[in-house]
Every structure is written in structure tokens, then in C-alpha cells.
Amino acid sequence: MPRAGLSPQLVADLALAVVDEHGPDALTLAAVAQRAGVAVPSLYKHVAGLPALRAAVALHCVDELADVMAGALDGRSSSEALVALAHALRRHALAHPGRYAAAQSDWVREPSAELLVAGARAVGVARAAVAALGVPPDRQVDAVRAVRATLHGFVSLELAGGFGMPDDVDVSFDFLVAGLVEALVAAGAGTARPVVG
């Protein structure tokens, strides 16, 4: 019985590969053990159980998503920033649908503090984007919620195969993002000159 040379990191990487190839629902200890060339209980030497493995994968995916979002903002301002964020997020989700799904908050039953921090970082990036658009502070929470709802709604419907019509989905996304930017800019303008009109 030669040692397989596992480690918590390697187990998490294998789990990530499963999620990448077959989606979060396919993440089972059996699948990971098979990839590791190891019996299922052996995994418990490196990870506390399935929920812990899920938590590790989710943390990685949320961090990655936050990185993608932050990278899109880099060097851009005003509406360009939000548009770039939107496209970067969708591109990432389409390229790694399993990871995107694993980053959603309903996949892990009891989120750890680390996971909450990672999620907060992603939200912070979105907040920076709406701030760059001129949305005043007292509207930023609403604006961030609008951004998240819009982008997540579109991408999750698209990934779930919810768009049956043959019409170009890229066009629909551009349409949606344009409307979002417009609405947020208007909100900014509205509060920027509160009593003038």
C-alpha cells in the first residue's frame, strides 16, 4: 500500500475538478476518492467531511469570482467599469459554470466566517463599480442589490438553459446591462441634484 501523497490542498483541487466537469451536485466523496486513487474513508484524514469539502470549494470559487470582478474594474471608470464587470462575470460563469454555481450562497449550509468575508469582498467590488457611476452613498446598497440581481439572474437563467428562444443571448445581455447602467446613472443624477427640478 504505497502512499498516495494526498493533502487537504490536493483533495480540494480534485474536488474543484469534479465541480468543473460535472457541477456542484456531482461533488461526492466517492468521486473525489476515485480521482485520488484512494478509498473513500481515507479522505477523512485530509478533510472533515462532505460539508467541509463543499465549504473549501465554495471559498475558492467565491474568491475567484471576486478576483474576476475586481480585475474587470482595473483602470476603468464611470459606466465602462460596470459594463466590464458585467461582461467579465458572465464570461467567467459561462467558462466555469460549475464554479459559478458553487459560489452561490445556497450551496453551503453553514457559511464560515471566511466565506462571508469573501462574499463581502465581491459585494465591495460591486459597490465600487456603482460608486464610480456616480450613485450616491445612500443609494449604493440598492444599486448593488440591483447589480447583483440583474447579473446573477441573467447568468443563472442562462446556465440553467432557461432561455428557450433562439435569439442571440449576447444581444439580450447587452440590452440588459445597458438598461442597468442607464437606471443607475439616472439614480445618481436624481440624487445629485435633489431639489432643483
Added chain:
Amino acid sequence: MPRAGLSPQLVADLALAVVDEHGPDALTLAAVAQRAGVAVPSLYKHVAGLPALRAAVALHCVDELADVMAGALDGRSSSEALVALAHALRRHALAHPGRYAAAQSDWVREPSAELLVAGARAVGVARAAVAALGVPPDRQVDAVRAVRATLHGFVSLELAGGFGMPDDVDVSFDFLVAGLVEALVAAGAGTARPVVG
């Protein structure tokens, strides 16, 4: 061994109750059998298995959602219709989170023809709403996708507990819906007078 008097309908109703109380993930044959006061294999006399039971529940939930949406449109026109649809959908989802989740397309692996028809009906209602807003036919697919993405995105994030900030979620929703209506009206106006401006 007195007969329990089950029927496919009754089994589906019990399944719906499980989904209502504990969410779609908690729907197991064991849970339904317990409610029915019956051994698990007995259920197979009335339903083909767990996937079939899920399909039945999903069909009911999608139909119900389409009804709610259609009911909101009743007697309303222009932007009022879409606003009413939005609030009716969110109200229904918050009142029956399990049913709303069960109505999503990723919950059933292989949707039946019936389920697709029910989904198409819901989409048709959304299309009627955007048409009432003056969105021209060649923009309606984009508009419907925007409506679905916006509403589903917001509601699913809210149900997943994704909104950590203490700020009023009702206000955020109104903000989002107002922006959506505005963007769709603008799209209608834009295509109504294509070359004038």
C-alpha cells in the same frame, strides 16, 4: 393492514407539503411515506419514483407561478401591469419559498413536455407585460429575458439570504423595478421613433 387510501394526487399533495415546509432538497420518498403513514416502497404504486414525483411537484409549482403572474396583469395596462407582476411574483416567492425554488428549471433533470408548456405560459405572461409597456416585437425577447433575469435574480438572492445589509429590501426591490420599467419604456420609445432624434 387497513388501506391508507393513497392516490397519485394525494402523494403529490404530500410532496408539495414537504417542499413547502422544508424546501425542495428535503423532498424524499421517505419524508412523503412518513406523512402518508406508509412504508416507502408503497409509494411506487402511485408514483414512478423520486424523479417523477419531483416532476409532478415542479409542474404544479410552475403552473401556480404562471397563474400568479397572469392574475397580476388582470385589468392593468402599461407600466402598472409589469409593476404588479413584479410584486405579485415576489410576494408569492416570499410566501412559498419552497414552491418558488421547485419551479426553477434546474430542479428537474429532464423536463416533460407538460412542464415546458407551463414554463412557456409563464414566459408568455411576461411577454404580454412588456408588450403592454410598448416594447416593439423585435425587442420583446430581450425585454422578457431582462424581466426574468431581474425578478428571478432579486428574489433568488433574497431567498438565499444573500442580502446581508440591514437596509430595507422592499425599497431595493422598488428601486430595481422602477429602473426596469424605465429601461423597457426607453427601449420602446427608442424603437418607436427610430431615426428621428
Added chain:
DNA sequence: GCATGTGGCTAATGCAGTTAGCTTTCTGTT
């Protein structure tokens, strides 16, 4: 009043996660 079909049941199988406890291998100290 019996024959039949239907609606229950128990038993058994397979697959998932998890725990316990054993053995082997690596490592680090003397």
C-alpha cells in the same frame, strides 16, 4: 361467494456518508 386486481407489506440490493479501529509507512530523535 369466489376470482381478480390493486394497494399495501417485507426483504434485499446498491450507493452515499460517516465512524471505528487496524496496519503500514514515514519521520525525527537518540
Added chain:
DNA sequence: AACAGAAAGCTAACTGCATTAGCCACATGC
């Protein structure tokens, strides 16, 4: 170099779930 102990693998066993097979009893129809 030898050995002690920790770390990493294993098998065995248990639980909960879905599913299938096959049995038995009730209810109905002739």
C-alpha cells in the same frame, strides 16, 4: 542505525436513501 510515534492509508460496519422483487390481504365484480 534503530526505534517511537505520528500520519496516512486500509477494511469493516452502520445509517439513510432509492429502488426492485415478490408476497399477502382487502375490495370489488361477476
